[in-house]
Amino acid sequence: MKVTVMLFGPFRVFGDEQHFDLPEGAKVADLRRVFNEACHVGPLLNVSRFADENQVLSENAILQPRAKLAVIAPVSGG
Amino acid sequence: MANNAFVDVWDISVRPLDPGHARAFVSKPQNGAVVSFIGQVRAVDQGRSVEAITFDAFAPLCITIFRAICAEASERYGRDLSVYVVHATGRLEVGGNAVIIAVGAPHREEAFSACRYIIDEIKDRAPVWKLEHFTDGEMTWVAGKEVRTRCLPR
Numbered sequence: 001m002k003v004t005v006m007l008f009g010p011f012r013v014f015g016d017e018q019h020f021d022l023p024e025g026a027k028v029a030d031l032r033r034v035f036n037e038a039c040h041v042g043p044l045l046n047v048s049r050f051a052d053e054n055q056v057l058s059e060n061a062i063l064q065p066r067a068k069l070a071v072i073a074p075v076s077g078g
Numbered sequence: 079m080a081n082n083a084f085v086d087v088w089d090i091s092v093r094p095l096d097p098g099h100a101r102a103f104v105s106k107p108q109n110g111a112v113v114s115f116i117g118q119v120r121a122v123d124q125g126r127s128v129e130a131i132t133f134d135a136f137a138p139l140c141i142t143i144f145r146a147i148c149a150e151a152s153e154r155y156g157r158d159l160s161v162y163v164v165h166a167t168g169r170l171e172v173g174g175n176a177v178i179i180a181v182g183a184p185h186r187e188e189a190f191s192a193c194r195y196i197i198d199e200i201k202d203r204a205p206v207w208k209l210e211h212f213t214d215g216e217m218t219w220v221a222g223k224e225v226r227t228r229c230l231p232r
Contacts, residue, residue, distance in 0.1 A: 009134045009207025010219040047224045051205065053138035058227045070136045070205065076222035077135070077165060077206025078117050078177055078197055 104182030
C-alpha cells in the first residue's frame, strides 16, 4: 500500500513529500524505518514523531492504505 | 467553547496577523477583561543578530491542537472565556507578529491565566518550526521541543 509522508521544518531538505510502498498492516514504526533507509535522516528522526491531521501517532499505530502523514520534528512555534 | 474560540494559521504573505481582529473577537459585553499576547520576531537570539524568521507549520494539526488547547483553557479557567489564536507562517522580519492570542473573560485573573496557559501549550505542542535568518547570511532551524505521542487531548 502507498503511504505519503509530508515534510515540514528541518525535514524540508528532503523535499515536500516522500512516498513509500509498505505491506498491509504496516505500523508507524515500519514507516520510520523505511523513511530512514531512504533519506538517511539520522538523529533528527529519533526525536521526531509521525502525525495525521488529528493527532500524533504511536509507533504501534497501524497505517491505513493511502495514508498521508506528517513527520513532526521538535517544535519551535510561538 | 466552539462558538467562543477562533483559531487559525495564516500565510502572512496573504493576510498579516491583526491584533485589532483579535481584540474585536474577544471583546464582548460580558467580558470585563481582555488579555492578549503577541509573539514577535526579536532582533537577537543567543547573541546572534537576527534579520528574519520563516515559520513553517503543519496547519491542519495545528488547528486541531489549538482547538484542544482552547477547550482545555476553558475547562480550567471558565466556560465563558472567549479565545482567539492565530499563528503566522511565512517569512517575518524583526518586529513582525508571529502569533496572537487574546482571551476575553468576565474577570482579569482567568483571562491572564488562560492566556499564559495557551501560549505555553502552543510552544510545547503545536507543529510549527522556525528558520532563523541571521544578518551574517546563515540560516538555522531552531532546535525545538520533542512532541509527545498522542498529545490530544491532554
